[in-house]
Amino acid sequence: MRSTSIALAVLASSSSAYASPIEALNELHSRDTLASSDPYYPSPWMDPQANGWEDAYAKAKAFVAQLTLAEKVNLTTGVGWEGEQCVGNVGSIPRLGVxxxxxxxxxxxxxxxxxxxxFTSGQTAAATWDRGLIYRRGRGIGEEHKGKGINVVLGPVAGPLGRIPEGGRNWEGFSPDPVLTGVGMAQTVTGIQDAGVVACAKHFIGNEQEHFRQVGESQGRGFNITGTLSSNIDDKTMHELYLWPFADAVRAGVGSVMCSYNQINNSHACQNSKILNNLLKDELGFQGFVMSDWQAQHSGASSAVAGLDMTMPGDTEFNTGLSYWGTNLTLAVLNGTVPQYRVDDMAIRIIASLYKTGQNPTDLPPINFDSWTKNTYGYLHAAVNSGYQQVNWHVDVRANHASIIRETAAKGTVLLKNTGSLPLNKPKFVAVIGEDAGPNPAGPNGCDNRGCDQGTLGMAWGSGTADFPYLVTPDSALQAQALKDNTRYESVLSNYQWSATQGLISQANVTAIVFANADSGEGFIDVDGNAGDRKNLTLWKNGDDLIKNVSSICPNTIVVIHSTGPVLVTDWYNNPNITAILWAGIPGQESGNSITDVLYGKTSPGRSPFTWGATRESYGTDIMYNATNGTTPQQDFSEGVFIDYRYFDKANTPLIYEFGYGLTYTTFEYSNIQVQKTNAGAYKPTTGQTIAAPTFGTVDTDLSHYLFPADVSPVWQYIYPFVNSTDPAVASKDPSYGQSPAQFLPPKATDATAQPLLRSAGKSNPGGNRQLYDVLYHVTADIKNTGSVTADEVPQLYVSLGGPDDPKVQLRDFDRIRIDPGKTATFRGTITRRDLSNWDVVQQDWVVSSYPKKVYVGQSSRKLDLVADLN
Structure with missing residues (x-):
């Protein structure tokens, strides 16, 4: 993969000609570059001995051996947009009851x-820094999908990682730190799959902004681009930053990975053999199936040999009835373009993922809901109003998940400032100000896919949404608390009713709580000029001015922010009349109850999963908002691994609140760091070979056996694996059918021989070389609660790798520990070989450099009171 040296040189030579680094970056983004992605073939096949997959493989092998070619193709190809009840369905196998x-x-x-x-957003869950709670959230999400008859849960999210703070879908993921995100991915995958459904880690990879992710979407906004945005990422950055959390998901046994819309180094993610065959399936040893994002497939045979296993939703574009696979994949196998082992491997990966999560493909519970109507009866094939029947059984799957949501949202709320006004204790008079405290006049689900910013921000917008069963607003919850406390309570649920607000907050004994927000979401929705990505880092609807105006009058002003990432607080955070600031993220349905729990000291708050910069420019990255017509937009990730706190530390740009920062209602004292080296052996590169590509069953080459069955009535626009003629040229609509069919594919694309194992790969160990995860050091530290309140502390372990091109510090471990007043607890952290390694682009392996290394333990990335050498 390409080096960043070209991009860095262009940026360095351009910087003096521009008013800011962001302008230089935008100029860099506007040009075409020579980024390229190396071919990597053949596509790796499943390993029968892969750790955690052995039983699933054996069952899947026996099952797939029964299937005809058409049935295998049916498993790989979606039936088309709105073809059945779910956002994505693949074809059935009626003969076997699937x-x-x-x-x-x-x-x-x-x-x-x-x-x-x-539930809360992933970002808010990350702000809890609580592994167990993140697992329980994932388990709850999995249980609800299982209860609706769903087989594959399209989450969790590590792409976007959060390279750019304005990124529209950052809230769906966890954190711009790869370790915190990796923990979030692993815990959520485990939770979802323990509930009995397949998790799908997405979006793989470099999917860091919404602008220019799709050509059609961009052209609809006046950008006549010819290709989707190319995220140009060098090999070292890819491994040390963006691939890291996906490795954790693979190691946790994730059953599916979704490839993204964008290109990586000018090759579409869903046909990029470098990222799918090399990085994901070979190096990381991923055993599940790769699914395309919806309409992210751009070729047929090419994407098959590049590692794609399932295409969603199946049609080339929504509701065309055309597919790159389906009939075309059947023909491609029959004419030898795509080898049998490749379609067999697609099928076995899909079926093995079901078995791994306890799902029997021949005995799956029925799908009991419908994506396209809330009515009991509707069309099974909604795209064409066909098959009227009962489609929704209105099954309540919520169980006791409200308590998990409330706890996660509360523990994921970050207390950024507190000069003594919190926690509240039966205050005399509370005045709540701001639209963000109240309801949406159209109801919590009044905007399609939550594509608006009306009322309190409980959920951002796009495909990552769900429908609220209810939404507890901050206004309703705080009023309920006030009634219990006999507190006087009033609210003005508008950002623009200044006369009423001024009259209220000017009164004696008032505690004013101002609510404001900043929203974002997926790129198919534009809210107030925010086309998915945020167009700035300010609060929406005059929120900053509202805070300034209230705090200019009220000496006890508390600010609560709901947002999809950091906002700029520089102009007002230090006002002495602002006595407390809280970030409450994207809290979900229990929003009001959760913020009340924190404001009144019933729950300990969390820590920030990102850095709060003083200016927009201080982050060093920004959205690419413009593109030249007739081009494929080029976005060079020229900052390398230096995003968020790593960049702030390197560039010494101004910040307000650092990564990992957060206050509690007590104080803690750190002491007595101890480091114990283990007797882990030396790292040994993996050697040996895979087995040869296996095939399951035989392929019937008689084209007449693939004709559309006489007993099946075709549904318009529905994607099938069958042909309509025994003449292959007619069936394929390709007059040259059968003439040297495989010549256009790259060398080795159809190679079925045993392949050498990569030195960095795990031999039957998903996640990479097993020795990467050897623990090299145990680290302990004492933490004493020196205050008067029982509270949770979040000790964080960072390392310095010591090299001139390494970040100053990097998070490597953490915990959340509840400690009583006057008591001392012991933090126990570990440092693995991976934690101390860099990616060597020459050896194509992880290496521990000779530079001196240190370990730090403290309360945030900038408050690391304890330090020790790693010898």
Whole structure:
């Protein structure tokens, strides 16, 4: 993969000609570059001995051996947009009693479902820094999908990682730190799959902004681009930053990975053999199946040999009835373009993922909801109003998940400032100010896919949404608390009713709580000029001015921010009349109860999962908002691994609150760091070979056996694996059919021989070389609660790798520990070989450099009181 040296040189030579580094970056983004992605073939096949997959493989092998070629193709190809009840379905196998498999969006709950919960965003869950709570959130999401008859949960999210703070879908993921995101991915994958459904880690990879992710979407906004944005990422950055959390998901046994819309080094993610065959399936040893994002497939045979296993939603474009696979994949196998082992491997990966999560493909519970209607009866094939029947059984799957949501949202709220006004204790008079405290006049689900910013921000917008069963607003919850406390309570639920607000907050004894927000989401929706990505880092609807105006009058002003990432607080955070600031993220359905729990000291708050910069420019990255017509937009990730706190530390740009920062209602003292080296052996590169590519069953080459069955009535626009003629040229609509069919594919694309194992790969160990995860050091430290309140502390372990091109410090471990007043607890952290390694682009392996290394333990990335050498 290409080096960043070209991009860095262009940026360095251009910087003096521009008013800011951001302008230089935008100029860099506007040009065409020579970024390229090396070919890597053949596509690796499943390993029968892969750790954690052995039983699933054996069962899947026996099952797939029974299938005809058409049945295998049916498993790989979606039936078309709105073809059946879920956002994505593949074809069924009626002969064996296998119904269509159901894929459904999931970052905060079951999209389009009724009687489902709305969980916190992944970003808010990350702010808890609580592994167990993140697992329970994932388990709850998985249980609700399982209860609706869904087979594959489209989450969790590590792409976007959060390279750019304005990124529209950052809230769906966890954190711009790869370790915190990796923990979030692993815990969520485990939770979802323990519930009995397949998790799908997405979007793989470099999917860091919404602008220019799709050509059609961009052209609809006046940008006549010819190709989707290319994220140009060098090999070292790819491994040390963006691939890291996906490795954790693979190691946790994730059953599916979704490839993204963007290109990586000018090759579409869903046909990029470098990232799918080399990085994901070979180096990381991923054993599950790769699914395309919706309409992210751009070729047929090419994407098959490049590592794609399932195409979603199946049609080339929504509701065309055309598919790159389906009939075309059947023909490609029959004419020898795509080898049998490749389609066999697609099928076995899909079926093995079901078995791994306890799903029997011949005995799947029915799908009991419908994505396209909340009515009991509707069309099974909604795209064409065909098959009127019962499609929704209104099954309530919420269980006790409200308590998990409330706890996660509260523990994921970050207390940024507190000069003594919190926690509240039966205050005399509370005045709540701001639209963000109240309801949407159209109801919590009044905007399609939450594509608006009305009322309190409980959920951002896009495909990562779910329908609220209810939404507890901050106004309603705080009023309920006030009634219990006999507190006087009034609210003005508008950002623009200044006369009423001024009259209220000017009164004696008032505690003013101002609510403001900043929203974002997926690129197919534009809210007030924010085309998915935020167009700035300020609060929406005059929120900053509202805070300034209230605090200019009220000496006890508390600010609560709901947002999808950092906002600029520089102009007002240090005002002495602002006595407290809280970031409450994207909290989900229990929003009001959660913020009340923190404001009144019932729950300990969390820590920031990102850095709060003083200016927009201080982050060093920005959205590429413009592109030249007739081009493929080029976005060079020229900052390398230096994003968020790593960049702030390197460039010494101004910040307000650092990564990992957060206050509690007590104080803690750190002491007595101890480091114990283990007797882990030396690192040994992996050697040996794979087995040769296996095939399961035989392929019947008689084209007449693939004609559309006489007993099946075709549904318009529905994607099938069958042909309509025994003349292959007619069936394929290709007069040159059968003439040297495989010549256009790259060398080794159809190679079925045993392949050498990569030195960095794990031999039957998903996640990479097993020795990367050897623990090299145990680290302990004492933490004493020196205050008067029982509270949770979040000790954080960072390392310095010591090299001139390494970040100053990098997070490597953490915990969340509850400590009583006057008591001392012991933090126990570990440092693995991977934690101390760099990616060597020459050896193509992880290496521990000779530079001196240190370990730090403290309360945030900038408050690291304890330090020790690693010898």
């Amino acid at each position: 119904r269509t498999l159901c894929m459904q969006d999931a970052p905060v709950g079951v999209r389009f479902g009724d009687y489902v919960s709305v």
